[in-house]
Every structure is written in C-alpha cells, then in structure tokens.
Amino acid sequence: MDQIIVQILNGLDKGSAYALIALGLTLIFGTLGVVNFAHGALFMLGAFCAVILSKILNISREVLVEGETDFLGNPLMRDVPVVYDWFGEAAGAAIIDWNVPLAILFSIPIMIGVGFAMERGLIKHFYKRPHADQILVTFGLAIVLAEVIKYFFGANPIQTPAPAAFTGSLDFGVWLGFDPLTIMYPYWRLVYFFFSALIIAGVFAFLQFTTFGMVVRAGMADRETVQMLGIDIDKRFTFMFGLAAAVAGLAGVMYAPIVAPNYHMGMDFLVLSFVVVVVGGMGSLPGAVAAGFLLGILESFASMPVVVDILPGINQIIIYLVAIIILLTRPRGLMGRKGVMED
Amino acid sequence: MSKSNFTRRGVLKTGAVGGAALALPQYLRADGHAGFTNAPGDSEVVLGFNVPQTGPYADEGADELRAYELAVEHLNGGGDGGMLNTFSSKVLDGTGILGREVKYVTGDTQTKSDAARASARSMIEKDGAIMITGGSSSGVAVAVQALCQEAGVIFMAGLTHSNDTTGKDRKANGFRHFFNSYMTGAALAPVLAANYGTDRKAYHLTADYNWGYTTEEAIVSSTEAMGWETVNSVKTPLTQTDFSSYIAPVLNSGADVLVLNHYGGNMVNSLTNAVQFGLRDAVANGKNFEIVVPLYSRLMARGAGANVKGIYGSTNWHWSLQDEGSQAFVRSFGTKYGFPPSQAAHTTYVQTLLYADAVTRAGSFAPCAVAEALKDYEFDGLGNGPTLYRGDDHQCFKDVLVVRGKENPESEFDLLEIVEVTPVDQVMYAPDHPQMGGADASLGECNNGA
Numbered sequence: 001m002d003q004i005i006v007q008i009l010n011g012l013d014k015g016s017a018y019a020l021i022a023l024g025l026t027l028i029f030g031t032l033g034v035v036n037f038a039h040g041a042l043f044m045l046g047a048f049c050a051v052i053l054s055k056i057l058n059i060s061r062e063v064l065v066e067g068e069t070d071f072l073g074n075p076l077m078r079d080v081p082v083v084y085d086w087f088g089e090a091a092g093a094a095i096i097d098w099n100v101p102l103a104i105l106f107s108i109p110i111m112i113g114v115g116f117a118m119e120r121g122l123i124k125h126f127y128k129r130p131h132a133d134q135i136l137v138t139f140g141l142a143i144v145l146a147e148v149i150k151y152f153f154g155a156n157p158i159q160t161p162a163p164a165a166f167t168g169s170l171d172f173g174v175w176l177g178f179d180p181l182t183i184m185y186p187y188w189r190l191v192y193f194f195f196s197a198l199i200i201a202g203v204f205a206f207l208q209f210t211t212f213g214m215v216v217r218a219g220m221a222d223r224e225t226v227q228m229l230g231i232d233i234d235k236r237f238t239f240m241f242g243l244a245a246a247v248a249g250l251a252g253v254m255y256a257p258i259v260a261p262n263y264h265m266g267m268d269f270l271v272l273s274f275v276v277v278v279v280g281g282m283g284s285l286p287g288a289v290a291a292g293f294l295l296g297i298l299e300s301f302a303s304m305p306v307v308v309d310i311l312p313g314i315n316q317i318i319i320y321l322v323a324i325i326i327l328l329t330r331p332r333g334l335m336g337r338k339g340v341m342e343d
Numbered sequence: 344m345s346k347s348n349f350t351r352r353g354v355l356k357t358g359a360v361g362g363a364a365l366a367l368p369q370y371l372r373a374d375g376h377a378g379f380t381n382a383p384g385d386s387e388v389v390l391g392f393n394v395p396q397t398g399p400y401a402d403e404g405a406d407e408l409r410a411y412e413l414a415v416e417h418l419n420g421g422g423d424g425g426m427l428n429t430f431s432s433k434v435l436d437g438t439g440i441l442g443r444e445v446k447y448v449t450g451d452t453q454t455k456s457d458a459a460r461a462s463a464r465s466m467i468e469k470d471g472a473i474m475i476t477g478g479s480s481s482g483v484a485v486a487v488q489a490l491c492q493e494a495g496v497i498f499m500a501g502l503t504h505s506n507d508t509t510g511k512d513r514k515a516n517g518f519r520h521f522f523n524s525y526m527t528g529a530a531l532a533p534v535l536a537a538n539y540g541t542d543r544k545a546y547h548l549t550a551d552y553n554w555g556y557t558t559e560e561a562i563v564s565s566t567e568a569m570g571w572e573t574v575n576s577v578k579t580p581l582t583q584t585d586f587s588s589y590i591a592p593v594l595n596s597g598a599d600v601l602v603l604n605h606y607g608g609n610m611v612n613s614l615t616n617a618v619q620f621g622l623r624d625a626v627a628n629g630k631n632f633e634i635v636v637p638l639y640s641r642l643m644a645r646g647a648g649a650n651v652k653g654i655y656g657s658t659n660w661h662w663s664l665q666d667e668g669s670q671a672f673v674r675s676f677g678t679k680y681g682f683p684p685s686q687a688a689h690t691t692y693v694q695t696l697l698y699a700d701a702v703t704r705a706g707s708f709a710p711c712a713v714a715e716a717l718k719d720y721e722f723d724g725l726g727n728g729p730t731l732y733r734g735d736d737h738q739c740f741k742d743v744l745v746v747r748g749k750e751n752p753e754s755e756f757d758l759l760e761i762v763e764v765t766p767v768d769q770v771m772y773a774p775d776h777p778q779m780g781g782a783d784a785s786l787g788e789c790n791n792g793a
Contacts (some may be wrong), residue, residue: 303588
C-alpha cells in the first residue's frame with residue numbers, strides 16, 4: 001500500500017510538468033491552430049532562466065586570499081558575489097539561495113517576450129501552411145534553441161538547487177499512520193505540485209472569468225464570427241501564445257531543482273507532452289490536464305521494480321501503450337471535441 | 344607540322360581514370376607502397392581525434408580535444424613539453440613522430456556508435472588518419488575499436504570503463520589506458536567495507552547499456568565477496584532524467600546502501616533525486632543509509648554540486664595528484680586553458696604520447712609494429728605511477744584512485760578528495776577472467792590493413 005501511495009505522489013509531480021506543458025500546447029493549438037514542436041524548448045528555456053539568474057546573482061569580484069595558492073601555485077583569488085557588497089553577506093547569501101523562486105519573476109517577462117518573438121517573427125508565417133510544415137519549422141526552431149543553449153552553457157546538466165528551506169523530505173507516511181520513513185516525499189516536489197495546480201487554476205480562471213478569456217474562448221469556438229463582430233482576435237491569440245510560453249517557462253523554472261537543467265530537457269518532455277495532448281483530446285484544456293496527471297501516475301507505476309520484473313521494458317512503453325488503447329476506444333481522446341483536426 | 348596527341352576521347356579517358364583514382368579512399372592508395380593503411384609521407388602524419396563534440400558527453404569531449412591539442416603541441420616541440428619531460432621513455436624529442444610533423448583531424452562521435460563509426464571511417468578513408476583515438480562511452484569505444492581493427496589502424500581508446508572494451512570485445516589493434524569496471528570493484532569494495540562495515544544490503548540502479556551491466560557485475564561481485572548482500576538491481580533507461588520512480592522504492596526495500604551505476608547526466612540526476620528523497624539522512628537496518636557512485640569524474644561532480652559530498656567512488660586520475668608527471672600535465676594544461684584537466688583529458692593526452700612513443704621505438708607506423716611495441720610495455724612518469732600495457736588484452740594496469748566527494752571544497756575544481764591509492768596488484772586479474780569474456784575472449788590477429 002505504501003508503495004502505491006509513493007508512486008501516486010511521484011506521478012503527481014511528473015504529471016504536473018506534463019500537464020503544464022500540454023496545457024500550453026493545447027492553448028496554442030486551440031487558438032492559433034499551430035502544432036508547436038518548439039514548446040518543449042520553451043520549457044527548457046524556462047529552466048535556463050533559473051540558471052541564468054543564478055549566474056547573474058553569482059557575478060563576482062575576485063579577492064586575493066593572503067597566503068593561499070591556486071592549483072598552479074599562483075596567488076589564490078577567491079570569488080565574492082557582488083550581491084554580498086550590495087546587500088551584506090547574509091542577505092546576499094539568502095538572495096542567491098532563493099534563486100529559483102526569484103527566477104519565477106525573472107522568467108515571466110522573458111518567456112512572454114520569447115513567445116511574442118516566436119509567434120510574430122516566425123510562426124505567424126505558417127498559419128496557412130499544412131500542419132506538416134508547422135511541425136518542421138517548430139521542430140527546427142527547437143533544435144536551434146537547444147543548440148544555442150548548449151553553446152553558452154555546455155552539454156552537462158547544471159545543478160540549480162531549491163532554497164535550503166525546501167531541501168529534504170516530508171515524512172508523508174507518518175501522516176497516514178505508516179511507520180516513520182515509509183513514505184518520504186521531497187518538499188520541493190510538493191511545492192511543484194501545488195504551484196502547478198495554482199497555475200492551471202489561474203489559466204482556467206483567466207479563460208473562464210475574464211472578458212479577455214471569454215473572447216479567446218469564443219475565438220477558439222468560432223474565429224470568423226468573432227472577427228465579424230469587429231474584434232481583433234489575432235492580437236488576442238498572439239497574447240495567448242505569450243501566455244502559453246510563460247506557462248511552459250514557469251513549469252521549467254520550478255522543475256530546475258528536480259532535474260538539473262540541460263539543453264536537451266525540452267526534447268525529453270516534448271514527445272510525451274504531445275502524447276498527453278492527443279490522449280487528452282486535441283484542443284481540450286481539461287483533457288490535457290487530466291491526461292497529464294493520468295500518464296504521469298501510470299509512468300510512475302510502470303517504473304516500480306515489481307512491475308518491471310513481471311513486464312520488462314514496460315516502463316519505457318507504458319505511455320504509448322495507454323495512448324494506443326485510449327485512441328482505439330476513444331479516437332478523439334479523453335475529452336476531445338468533434339471536428340478538431342478532423343478536416 | 345606538329346601533331347598533337349591530345350584528342351577529345353583521350354582527355355576524357357585520362358580524366359575518368361584520374362578522377363576514379365582521386366575518388367579512391369586514401370587508405371587504398373597509400374598502403375600500396377608501404378604495406379599498411381594510410382602510410383604517412385615524409386613530412387607529416389595525421390592522427391584522428393574522435394570525440395563527442397555534441398550530445399550528452401560534449402563537455403568531456405571538449406576536454407579530451409584540449410588534451411589532444413596539447414599533446415600534438417608537445418610532440419611537435421611546442422609549449423613546455425608537459426609529460427614528455429617526466430615520461431620514463433626518452434625517445435620523443437619534440438620533432439613530431441619519426442621526424443614527421445603531427446597533424447590532426449577531428450570527428451564527432453555524438454556518443455552514438457553509428458555516428459562514431461561514420462566519423463572514424465571518414466577520418467581514415469578521407470583524411471588519411473593513421474591512428475584513431477578518443478570517445479567518452481564504452482558503446483562507442485567497442486564499435487570504433489572493431490572498425491579500426493577491420494580498417495587496419497591502431498585505436499587508442501579514450502574514456503571507456505566497461506570491462507568489454509578489453510574483455511570480451513578486445514581487439515589486436517585496440518589499446519586502453521583507462522581503468523575498467525573490474526578494477527573499480529576491486530579497489531572500491533575494501534574501502535566501502537572499511538567505512539560502512541561488511542554487513543550491508545545494497546540496492547543497484549544501473550544504466551541499461553553495456554557499461555552499466557559490467558559495472559554492476561563488478562561491484563556486486565566484489566562487495567558480495569566482502570560480505571555484502573545485493574537486495575535488488577534495477578535497470579534504468581539511458582534516456583531517463585527523473586529517477587524518482589526508481590529511487591522511491593529503495594528505502595523500503597530492506598537495503599541500506601544505494602549503488603548508482605550511472606555516469607554523466609544519469610548520475611547527476613539520479614544522485615540529485617536520491618538526495619532529495621532524503622536517502623542521505625535516512626537510517627535503515629539500524630545504520631546510516633549510504634550512496635555509492637562507482638565511477639566519478641570531476642566534470643560530473645561539478646554537475647551534481649553539493650550532492651557528492653562524502654560519497655565514495657573511483658577515478659582513473661585526479662589533478663591533485665602530486666607526482667611529477669601529473670604536476671607537469673596540470674601545469675601545461677592549466678597554463679594553456681586556465682583550469683585543471685579532467686581524467687578524460689589525462690587519459691587521452693597519455694594515449695597520444697604512448698602511441699607516438701611506440702611508433703618511435705618500433706621505428707615504423709605499421710600498426711602491427713606499433714602494437715608489438717605497446718605489448719607488455721612498462722612505463723612511468725605519466726601520472727599513474729608504474730604502469731603495464733598488458734599484451735594479453737591490451738589493458739593498462741596501474742594504481743586505482745578511490746575518491747570521496749569533498750565536504751569543504753575550496754574551489755569549483757576542488758570537488759573530490761583521494762582517500763586511497765589502491766595498489767595495482769589489488770586490481771590485477773587474469774586475462775581469461777569470467778568478467779572479461781572468459782577463455783573465449785581473444786585479441787585476434789593484428790591487422791596492418793589492405
């Protein structure tokens with residue numbers, strides 16, 4: 001029983017990441033009709049916003065350490081972060097420690113800007129082209145973005161730890177009446193889950209309870225009628241692209257302490273996120289979220305040693321297997337709407 | 344009246360024959376007069392450096408390339424000479440190799456066997472490389488070594504730690520300076536037993552490929568010989584980034600040690616996840632829970648950050664070694680590039696010098712003559728103490744370093760501390776050891792090429 005709870009918890013945070021990426025993908029597909037294969041790269045860029053902020057906060061001046069030498073025997077120069085000079089050592093250290101939460105604020109304008117630039121600079125030229133062209137150009141863009149990141153940051157993962165207050169694990173099992181140390185769960189993963197839930201709720205509330213959201217939903221349902229009413233729906237859809245980029249970026253920022261960012265992480269998530277979108281139903285926001293959590297949890301269960309012992313390799317194919325079964329029984333996915341991508 | 348011999352048809356014929364000759368792979372042309380593939384001319388010799396320039400091990404590949412460039416510089420008489428000054432053999436005099444200036448070409452393995460073979464083939468056939476060296480993965484090393492055997496060139500392996508490279512997949516044209524999984528197990532197990540006791544239960548997470556299997560086998564066998572019990576071993580996909588599903592069951596498995604048979608990005612992420620799940624602070628079976636990383640690299644340790652503190656592993660070489668050879672290499676490399684070299688850089692630099700030295704001692708670039716010069720060759724002054732290139736399997740035997748993540752690093756390079764230099768006798772094994780392919784493993788015949 002305890003193992004089942006552990007795997008559900010694991011699945012929830014993995015599912016949170018899938019859900020956030022799939023939510024952005026669906027937003028873009030539902031509004032602009034674009035299949036955006038660069039969305040994983042936006043997740044990766046978000047994670048690198050945390051890395052970049054960390055580099056900025058750690059900009060240092062060199063101080064000579066009397067009596068010590070470096071590896072070549074030269075006088076040792078030690079790096080002292082400039083933020084120590086500005087805010088004092090304790091406050092400076094705290095700012096560096098809280099780099100990832102601060103990166104949330106840092107990443108939002110950057111990711112919205114990247115989203116705008118992508119949409120206005122490249123993707124808008126492909127609206128009327130076949131989906132295959134859109135996939136090719138966005139996939140190419142994803143490769144370019146990954147290579148740019150690798151050029152500046154190298155190929156190895158870059159450790160981006162959570163604040164010290166969130167290191168360690170919660171003894172979740174004790175709350176449920178199990179023995180101590182039976183179900184441990186890292187604090188930061190809990191934070192990630194609640195953060196994701198907050199973002200998802202925020203996006204839904206924005207679409208459901210604001211006039212802007214109402215117009216966007218109307219545009220998703222019938223773009224031509226909305227335009228005939230004199231509303232510049234394209235401008236709103238461009239904003240939605242920026243919003244989707246910001247959602248993917250935030251998912252990446254908060255994921256940085258869970259898996260050390262590397263230039264390839266976007267690709268790792270991209271294919272799975274597309275499966276999530278298809279399983280959830282093309283264009284369905286609730287479907288994307290539900291499928292994200294469902295597949296995240298299933299993937300966790302499939303990785304349990306007892307399951308792998310019985311069905312070797314199941315951990316690597318479970319998501320695709322479930323996708324096939326769902327699409328065979330419900331061809332439009334879990335919550336797909338009639339007519340979407342069926343022309 | 345003069346008569347011209349040039350006719351349209353004649354020019355076409357000559358052009359066609361000449362074009363076909365130029366299109367022939369260079370190694371098919373060169374060996375005609377020298378009896379081996381890619382015989383060099385009188386002025387220069389070309390070496391092929393096949394390293395991961397893209398892909399997950401690109402940083403290690405970049406460090407290997409730096410070391411190769413440094414080795415070429417030293418062989419050609421540039422720089423401060425580095426380890427040429429400390430090498431026990433004194434035949435290299437800074438005039439290239441056998442009087443030829445050393446040139447090099449590079450290829451990108453992408454850490455993929457097929458891409459690595461393609462780039463090695465290109466360097467041999469198009470660029471005329473007489474020797475191929477490099478790589479940062481055992482899968483790549485085994486694949487490229489087999490190609491070099493077929494093509495008739497020497498392969499000086501880079502960073503490859505799987506037993507198979509000089510075990511069941513050993514080749515007469517292939518040579519490895521780097522240590523291997525068996526040696527890691529033999530060196531690490533006694534240190535683990537001394538620090539954690541002999542009554543331990545281990546849980547292995549193993550990368551699902553060639554190197555992972557041999558490392559798991561070596562660690563399981565050597566730790567069980569010390570009294571440890573292996574509770575479970577789980578294979579993890581090489582592409583895995585989040586290991587939480589694999590880490591979560593460990594605490595309730597009855598194990599009190601987690602062995603991460605992972606390298607590169609896998610190791611960084613699995614170790615990070617293990618620390619996040621509180622394994623380092625946990626108590627199991629009345630003992631502190633421990634984590635072990637059999638193969639460390641400094642570049643990897645930098646990726647894992649503070650998570651490596653106090654964790655044991657092994658390494659082929661470390662820049663903090665105080666012997667004359669290591670110091671000379673660190674000085675050369677550090678002066679040129681501004682930071683200390685990694686173990687990948689060290690092994691590739693040493694392999695290049697060893698190749699040049701063997702050619703010079705043999706007085707020939709012919710692969711079989713070079714192989715003969717390397718066989719059972721004993722040398723010193725290259726950073727690992729007295730070393731033997733064993734003739735039976737073309738594996739170097741030298742002391743092995745057991746290291747631990749440093750608790751209080753003084754710089755971004757100061758991440759590992761050497762806790763023991765395990766003497767070579769303790770890591771020696773028979774050439775037909777079961778982990779090395781048993782009695783069936785054979786080098787085969789040396790190949791000079793067409």
